[in-house]
Amino acid sequence: MADIVKLKLANQKYDADLLNNTHSNFIRNCNNKLASINMQISDFKTKDGNFEFTLDTATILIQLEELSVKHNLNKIKKESYDSVDSTVMGKYFVILEELIKSHFNGKEKEMYLLKINALKIEVEINKEKYNIISNLFLGNNKQDYLLMLEKDLAKIIVEIYSVKKYPYLSDMDRVSLLHDLYENLTEVVSNHFSVIKIANDFRNSADVQYREMTIEQIITDY
Structure with missing residues (x-):
C-alpha cells in the first residue's frame, strides 16, 4: 500500500x-x-x-x-x-x-x-x-x-x-412475482382510469354541481 x-x-x-x-x-x-x-x-x-x-x-x-x-x-x-x-x-x-x-x-x-x-x-x-x-x-x-x-x-x-x-431471488422469481403484480394491478388501474376520465369530464362541465363535486364523491358514486 x-x-x-x-x-x-x-x-x-x-x-x-x-x-x-x-x-x-x-x-x-x-x-x-x-x-x-x-x-x-x-x-x-x-x-x-x-x-x-x-x-x-x-x-x-x-x-x-x-x-x-x-x-x-x-x-x-x-x-x-x-x-x-x-x-x-x-x-x-x-x-x-x-x-x-x-x-x-x-x-x-x-x-x-x-x-x-x-x-x-x-x-x-x-x-x-x-x-x-x-x-x-x-x-x-x-x-x-x-x-x-x-x-x-x-x-x-x-x-x-x-x-x-x-439479491437471492432468481430471475424467474422476479418475473413470476412481477406478472402476479401486473395481473392484480390491471383491473385496479382499469377501474381507476374510468374514474379519472369521469372526473376530468366533470371538471370541464358547464354544470357547477358537477364541477364542484369532490373527487371522493365521484369515486363513490361513479
Whole structure:
C-alpha cells in the first residue's frame, strides 16, 4: 500500500511525514468509496495478509481515491437520488468495475461485480422514478405530492424487486412475482382510469354541481 502512495506522489517532492499522512488519508478515502459495495481496502489483501497489486490495479486504485464522488455517495445513502450526478456516478462505476476485474478472479470477482451492478441499477431506477414522479404535478404543492408518492407508491414498486435488497431471488422469481403484480394491478388501474376520465369530464362541465363535486364523491358514486 505504501508503494501505491509513493506512486501517487511520484511527481512530488515528499518527506516521511508527507508519505505517512498521505498513506492514512489514501486508505480512508478508498474505504469510503468502497463502502457502497460493502468492501474495504483490506479485502484486497492476499490470504497471507499482504497487499500485492499489479501496476494496472495500483493505477486504477489511485483513480478511485482521487475521484470526487463523496457528495454523490452521501446522496445515495440519504436516498436523494434526484440530485445524484449521473456523469460522476458513471465514472465511479467504470473505475470500480475495472478495479475489480484487474485484481480479483473467480467467485470473488463475480460477487463484487454483481454488487456494483446492483448499486448501478438501484441508482438508475430511482433517478428515473424521480423524473417520472416529478412530471405528475404542477404548482406550489408539487414537492408535497412528490414526497407522498416517493414514500407510498413508487418506492413500493421499485423496492419489492430490488436486486440490492433481495439479491437471492432468481430471475424467474422476479418475473413470476412481477406478472402476479401486473395481473392484480390491471383491473385496479382499469377501474381507476374510468374514474379519472369521469372526473376530468366533470371538471370541464358547464354544470357547477358537477364541477364542484369532490373527487371522493365521484369515486363513490361513479
